[in-house]
Amino acid sequence: MKWEYRATVFYAKANDPEAKAYLQKIWPGWEPPLHAPQALGPKLNDYGAEGWELVSMQPVHLDSDASVLIHGGPTAAHDDAITGMIKARARIPSSPPGQEPTRYTNAYLCVFKRPVE
DSSP states (O other): OOEEEEEEEEEOOTTSHHHHHHHHHHSTTOOOOTTOGGGGHHHHHHHHHTTOEEEEEEEEEEOTTOOEEOOOOTTOSSOOHHHHHHHHHTTOOOOOTTOOOOOOOOEEEEEEEEEOO
16 A cells, blocks of 8 residues: 655644634533644544544644754753754743753644555
């Protein structure tokens, strides 16, 4: 079997009209926080309706060029030059060696697959 893949970033926005209607249908009376991950339901369901299967979903931090910020890795005692540059562009503060600041995001990198006919 052959597969095709699609990678996209979805943003959780509970005040989006479609997300708001979906959330009220599933959880009547709930007032979700602005960036509740449950607000991704309509977008995920749309992809599912087109035959796409979600295979990975990861919260991410993106800069203006859509570079994905990741932690420096197991051997990095401090930010390397590239990570430091990405943090600066994404306005995320540098941190002392061996520590990462707590960050929040409403961006999720989602990877889907579906069979190719």
